[in-house]
Amino acid sequence: MKKYFIKVFGCAMNVADTERIAGWYEARGYRRTEKPREANEVVIVTCSVRQTAEDRVYGLINNLAKYKIPALPAGRQNTKYKIILTGCMLRYPLKYLKEKLPNVDEFVKISNFKFQNSNLHEHSSKVCALVPIMEGCNNFCSYCVVPYARGREVSRPFEEIVCEVEGLARRGYKEITLLGQNVNSYGKDFPPEEKRRFLNCFNDLNHCIKNLFATLLRTLHKIGGLEKISFLTSNPWDLDDNIIEAMALPKIDRYLHLPVQSGDDEILRKMNRHYTAEDYLKLVKKIRTKIPDIKIGTDIIVGFPGETEEQFQNTVQLCKKVGFVKAYVAMYSPRLQTAAYKLVDEISHKEKRRRWKILDDLINKNPAQNDKFLSYVR
Ligand code: SAH
Ligand code: SF4
Numbered sequence: 001m002k003k004y005f006i007k008v009f010g011c012a013m014n015v016a017d018t019e020r021i022a023g024w025y026e027a028r029g030y031r032r033t034e035k036p037r038e039a040n041e042v043v044i045v046t047c048s049v050r051q052t053a054e055d056r057v058y059g060l061i062n063n064l065a066k067y068k069i070p071a072l073p074a075g076r077q078n079t080k081y082k083i084i085l086t087g088c089m090l091r092y093p094l095k096y097l098k099e100k101l102p103n104v105d106e107f108v109k110i111s112n113f114k115f116q117n118s119n120l121h122e123h124s125s126k127v128c129a130l131v132p133i134m135e136g137c138n139n140f141c142s143y144c145v146v147p148y149a150r151g152r153e154v155s156r157p158f159e160e161i162v163c164e165v166e167g168l169a170r171r172g173y174k175e176i177t178l179l180g181q182n183v184n185s186y187g188k189d190f191p192p193e194e195k196r197r198f199l200n201c202f203n204d205l206n207h208c209i210k211n212l213f214a215t216l217l218r219t220l221h222k223i224g225g226l227e228k229i230s231f232l233t234s235n236p237w238d239l240d241d242n243i244i245e246a247m248a249l250p251k252i253d254r255y256l257h258l259p260v261q262s263g264d265d266e267i268l269r270k271m272n273r274h275y276t277a278e279d280y281l282k283l284v285k286k287i288r289t290k291i292p293d294i295k296i297g298t299d300i301i302v303g304f305p306g307e308t309e310e311q312f313q314n315t316v317q318l319c320k321k322v323g324f325v326k327a328y329v330a331m332y333s334p335r336l337q338t339a340a341y342k343l344v345d346e347i348s349h350k351e352k353r354r355r356w357k358i359l360d361d362l363i364n365k366n367p368a369q370n371d372k373f374l375s376y377v378r
Pocket of ligand 2: 181
């Protein structure tokens, strides 16, 4: 029997892709193995968001290549797996990738693994299923490769998602996590007639509606058997009142991931994030007024080009005011293709690390202190 092995790097979207790739292989009669040496095909789902993520892929491929040397001494088994690379590193020109990664046998765009409804494949968790609701991103934050790696925003059809989640509930899933780079703008890309069709049947027309995310949450909320609905990731500027109202429904997760990236207005502007620190704090306050028990986590980048100590301190202040329950703090990594790549990455690794530690200690190592601040923005 043929076997496949998958290694995944990066975000929840990649994990969801992995589940679908697994489904693709299973449908062809392959079995999964956790040992690459047993596999006929080794698939690596890559992340390109930071250089360190790419470095790990290079390291893994070097290791894998050691076991697929064509002519091994007599008596030693020759492993003949094929190495297949997919995921966000495919944003680079193929010629460049082939040169940099000569041991990779095939480069396959993620869209070439023909995806099917997630009811047709197993989920890595038996309790919580990952459900992608959109692909890509239109925001072009100046540091970020996602719009290049995953293309423009495309929302999955509304009924398809509802149908998929109904199926998951029937199969006993109690929790789902809706996935997208910017879930709050779900449906923004649908033609107006399409949007109106859904809004009419849900009587939402009184609201000024730009997206269908709130409508999607309300619809999924009615599905029997489901107990918890989470979603990743929210962008502060698309999180409108209508969404906040839907978030207050009882089955919606009381954890909200709301990346702020920086607490300094000038840096936020340079990052092409469309809000100020004050806008963010006001939004947090509005959410907490409506949903008092909500916990908020975030993503932050330290050492963005030109970030002064004072600007960094503005981020520290914002974090203290919000009282995040957790934060993914990243040291800025210049990425080819992005707008910020043109800026000089002048902050040393040592200094980035110092700033990283301050925030990591404040937010992730100090929950007690955090709690003290939780009431601040209420
Ligand atoms: N769609 C999500 C984030 C996707 S990337 C959002 O809009 O928030 C995940 C996280 O990686 C980002 O939130 C950011 O904090 C970090 N990141 C992205 N590009 C980066 C870069 N060039 N250097 C360092 N961190 C980066
Ligand atoms: Fe990247 Fe910004 Fe899109 Fe998030 S919103 S994926 S950070 S471009």
